[in-house]
Amino acid sequence: MEQKKYWNPYLAGIGLGITLLLAFVLVGRGLGSSGAMIRVVSWITSTFSQSHVDANPYFVKYAGSGVNTFQNWLVFEVIGVAVGGFISGLLSGRLKFKTEHGPNITSKIRWIYAFAGGILMGFGARLAYGCASGQALTGGATLALGSWAFMFSLFGGGYLVAYFVRRQWL
Amino acid sequence: MNEIEITSGRMNPHIDPHLTIWGWEIPVYLFIGGLVAGLLFFSALFYIRGNKDKYPTAVKIVPIFTFPLLSLGMFVLFLDLSHKFYVFRFYTAFRIESPMSWGSWTLLVIIPLALAWSLTWVNELWPNFKWPVNWISELIEKLKNYQKQMAWGLLILAIVLGMYTGILLSAFNARPFWNTSILGPLFLISGMSSGAALILLISKSEEEKKLFSRIDMVLIGIELFLIIHLFMGFLASTQVHIDAAMLFLGGEYTTVFWIFVVGLGLILPLFIEIMEAKGLHVSAKLPALLVLIGGLILRFVVVDAGQTSRWLYKFLE
Amino acid sequence: MAPFYKTGYFSEPTSFVIAFLIGIGFGFWLERAGFGNARVLAAQFYFKKMTVLQVMFTAIITAMIGLLIFSLFGWIDLDLVYINPTFIWPQIIGGVILGTGMVVSGFCPGTSIVSCATGRIDAYFYLGGALFGMFLFGEIYPLIEGFHKTGAMGRMTLDNWMNISLGMAGFIVILLAIGMFWGGEWLVKKFGEKETAQ
Numbered sequence: 206m207e208q209k210k211y212w213n214p215y216l217a218g219i220g221l222g223i224t225l226l227l228a229f230v231l232v233g234r235g236l237g238s239s240g241a242m243i244r245v246v247s248w249i250t251s252t253f254s255q256s257h258v259d260a261n262p263y264f265v266k267y268a269g270s271g272v273n274t275f276q277n278w279l280v281f282e283v284i285g286v287a288v289g290g291f292i293s294g295l296l297s298g299r300l301k302f303k304t305e306h307g308p309n310i311t312s313k314i315r316w317i318y319a320f321a322g323g324i325l326m327g328f329g330a331r332l333a334y335g336c337a338s339g340q341a342l343t344g345g346a347t348l349a350l351g352s353w354a355f356m357f358s359l360f361g362g363g364y365l366v367a368y369f370v371r372r373q374w375l
Numbered sequence: 376m377n378e379i380e381i382t383s384g385r386m387n388p389h390i391d392p393h394l395t396i397w398g399w400e401i402p403v404y405l406f407i408g409g410l411v412a413g414l415l416f417f418s419a420l421f422y423i424r425g426n427k428d429k430y431p432t433a434v435k436i437v438p439i440f441t442f443p444l445l446s447l448g449m450f451v452l453f454l455d456l457s458h459k460f461y462v463f464r465f466y467t468a469f470r471i472e473s474p475m476s477w478g479s480w481t482l483l484v485i486i487p488l489a490l491a492w493s494l495t496w497v498n499e500l501w502p503n504f505k506w507p508v509n510w511i512s513e514l515i516e517k518l519k520n521y522q523k524q525m526a527w528g529l530l531i532l533a534i535v536l537g538m539y540t541g542i543l544l545s546a547f548n549a550r551p552f553w554n555t556s557i558l559g560p561l562f563l564i565s566g567m568s569s570g571a572a573l574i575l576l577i578s579k580s581e582e583e584k585k586l587f588s589r590i591d592m593v594l595i596g597i598e599l600f601l602i603i604h605l606f607m608g609f610l611a612s613t614q615v616h617i618d619a620a621m622l623f624l625g626g627e628y629t630t631v632f633w634i635f636v637v638g639l640g641l642i643l644p645l646f647i648e649i650m651e652a653k654g655l656h657v658s659a660k661l662p663a664l665l666v667l668i669g670g671l672i673l674r675f676v677v678v679d680a681g682q683t684s685r686w687l688y689k690f691l692e
Numbered sequence: 693m694a695p696f697y698k699t700g701y702f703s704e705p706t707s708f709v710i711a712f713l714i715g716i717g718f719g720f721w722l723e724r725a726g727f728g729n730a731r732v733l734a735a736q737f738y739f740k741k742m743t744v745l746q747v748m749f750t751a752i753i754t755a756m757i758g759l760l761i762f763s764l765f766g767w768i769d770l771d772l773v774y775i776n777p778t779f780i781w782p783q784i785i786g787g788v789i790l791g792t793g794m795v796v797s798g799f800c801p802g803t804s805i806v807s808c809a810t811g812r813i814d815a816y817f818y819l820g821g822a823l824f825g826m827f828l829f830g831e832i833y834p835l836i837e838g839f840h841k842t843g844a845m846g847r848m849t850l851d852n853w854m855n856i857s858l859g860m861a862g863f864i865v866i867l868l869a870i871g872m873f874w875g876g877e878w879l880v881k882k883f884g885e886k887e888t889a890q
Contacts, residue, residue: 211724211725211726211732211743212724212725214725214726214742214743214746214747215747215750217726217750218725218746218750218751218754219754220717220720220721220724221718221721221722221747221751222750222752222754222755222758223754223755224714224718225751225754225755226755226758227714227717228714229755229758229759229768229773230695230696230758230762231694231695231696231697231707231714232695232696232697232698232707232710232711232714233694233695233696233698233773233774234773235755235774236715236718236802238801238802239822239826242801242823242826243830246823246826246830247830261830261831261833261834262833262834263829263837264830278707278708278711281708281709281711281712281715282711282718283715283805284634284712284715285711285712285713285717285719286715286716286718286719286802286805286806287715287719287806287808287809288638288643288712288715288719288809289715289716289718289719289720289721290719290720290722290723290728290805290806290808290809290810291809292716293720293722293723293724293728293806294806294809294810294811295647295650295655295657296650296655297723299728299810300657300810300811301811302811302813303811303812303813304812304813305729305730305731305798305812305814306730306731306814307731312813312814315814316813316814316817317817318797318798319797319799319814319815319817319818320820320821321797321821322793322794322795322796322797322799322821323793323797323804323819323820323821323822323823323824323825324793324821324825324828325789325790325792325793325796325825326790326794326797326799326801326822326825327821327822327823327824327826327827327828327829328789328828328829329788329789329790329793329825330786330801330822330825331786332782332785332786332836332840333783333785333786333787334777334779334786336790336800336801336802337748337790337794337800337802338718338802339776340776340783340787341748341752342748342752342755343776345748345756346752346753346756347756347759347773347775347776347849348756348849348850348851348858348861348862348865349775349776349778349847349848349849349850350778350848350849350850350852351777351778351779351780351783351845351848352776352778352783353850354778354780354783354784354787355783355784355786355787357787358783358784358785358786358787358791359787359790359794360745360791361787361788361791362789362791362792363791363792363794363795364737364791364795365791366792366795366796367737367738370795370796371738373796374734374735374738625702625703626703626705627705628705629706629709630708630709634708634709
């Protein structure tokens with residue numbers, strides 16, 4: 206099934222920016238994704254052991270007893286992200302169960318990298334109070350100082366490490 | 376009526392936050408009822424039109440599910456009863472004014488009919504299957520002669536069953552959210568849509584999948600229309616009904632209803648099916664699954680919201 | 693007066709429905725730009741494609757210009773808009789860790805959801821890793837709680853920090869973005885066509 210080309214990144218960026226602006230105008234806040242994920246993690250932990258969650262000063266904010274974990278703007282926004290991505294993939298023929306990786310490694314190694322990178326990002330995202338969508342996009346648009354610092358650190362860190370993992374992509 | 380005394384005595388969050396007496400059993404039963412109604416409807420319809428070999432899943436395979444599903448539904452209903460040992464009394468009298476009586480008798484007729492219907496197809500599907508006792512095979516042979524009559528009976532009873540699941544609720548006019556005649560048709564169409572979705576899910580023939588995908592699209596469209604008019608009707612009624620509608624337009628049921636029932640359960644499957652009809656390839660199982668889950672959640676939401684809406688003391692202050 | 697939710701035009705459950713709709717837009721544009729594919733994101737760090745930079749900065753300046761103009765016309769009350777509080781040191785370190793993770797995995801949490809929705813298996817592994825990473829963070833939180841709160845500057849925006857007006861800050865950001873775009877195009881021309889051998 207032929208894949209359509211990606212859109213011009215500037216146009217896609219404008220589309221994204223308008224969506225972000227709409228969020229500000231309608232609800233007074235921007236986008237995000239890691240906020241929903243930490244809620245999922247806290248909730249899963251609380252189903253195993255509620256007391257452990259209550260004792261932990263971080264998880265208790267999200268899934269302590271009496272906290273309605275999923276009654277949060279981000280949770281529903283993230284569900285929408287999945288649906289929106291699906292719709293766009295459907296319309297452009299990019300729905301496929303496959304693994305994307307560079308020509309010099311196998312899928313399985315890619316999975317290990319993805320998992321490891323995921324751990325780093327999960328950790329880093331909560332340390333920085335958000336991920337690229339929450340801090341960089343949203344914070345960037347509102348000119349928050351910390352968010353801009355975050356953005357530059359992100360690109361800096363990425364470029365520094367890129368050389369060491371180039372086998373995976375190139 | 377002493378409703379006020381009951382209200383003040385038990386109306387606290389620890390006993391009866393809003394006098395809920397129907398838990399999860401009734402919505403599950405309503406969903407199964409609607410699903411079976413849809414399945415039997417399509418099975419009988421396509422048999423009568425002479426398409427039993429063109430659409431084998433719909434006519435022959437699907438009825439096999441109906442008997443177990445109906446039994447499950449009756450069991451769930453049984454679980455909901457407070458005085459379980461008196462369940463037989465449903466069948467010792469017929470009260471023409473009670474929707475529950477109508478329902479129990481209709482089910483009493485449908486269950487053996489559905490069983491007989493599904494048994495007549497067993498030999499066609501599995502020709503090597505031999506019944507352990509001879510008189511069963513003889514009985515089934517005799518039943519095969521009455522397939523046409525059974526089909527007509529099932530067609531009509533399926534519509535009655537589907538409508539009944541909605542009318543059961545709308546008979547309770549004391550609950551403003553159920554005080555609408557749209558619930559009957561809405562649940563019937565929703566049940567038929569669930570039936571079409573299940574057929575889509577298990578069918579193996581491309582032709583059949585295309586047909587039921589189209590049928591499902593039309594049914595979803597009608598369902599959306601009915602939902603819109605449901606709310607229009609409420610908003611044009613008395614203040615109590617407007618408050619009931621506001622539960623879904625800014626109240627506590629807004630999120631679940633519009634995102635999961637309408638968005639993911641109706642509009643998204645409709646969109647996927649339209650794209651599929653236009654040629655974009657995507658598995659038919661996905662919209663079917665979404666429709667089924669959406670239908671289940673619809674039943675839960677309607678039953679729960681109905682019990683939250685009230686004529687007196689609008690807000691639990 | 694925007695933001696409408698904060699000025700009481702609709703209730704919280706309705707805001708969740710709006711969240712869903714806005715999320716659809718977010719996911720849609722991310723996928724349109726190609727972020728459903730991890731290689732597109734990683735290509736940024738090898739100067740092969742500048743998609744991440746272009747999309748991100750275009751989105752930022754679009755939204756920022758929108759906010760500034762609406763505020764200028766009095767259509768939106770910027771004080772009611774949520775601005776991420778600044779905790780400068782955790783954000784810098786977290787940013788470095790995130791950048792590392794981004795080039796190792798090729799995803800960011802938002803793009804990973806889009807990628808999962810379009811069926812990419814590596815995205816599922818990433819998601820598992822991210823959830824686990826967050827769990828780890830929570831588990832060792834008692835140890836790093838102190839660090840997590842250093843450098844707190846509250847609601848600090850660039851214009852306050854640099855002591856310039858809001859419009860001036862916006863203007864500088866736009867210049868920065870244009871500079872990056874121009875530089876990016878130059879880098880892609882220089883490195884993008886080259887084949888794998890580095």
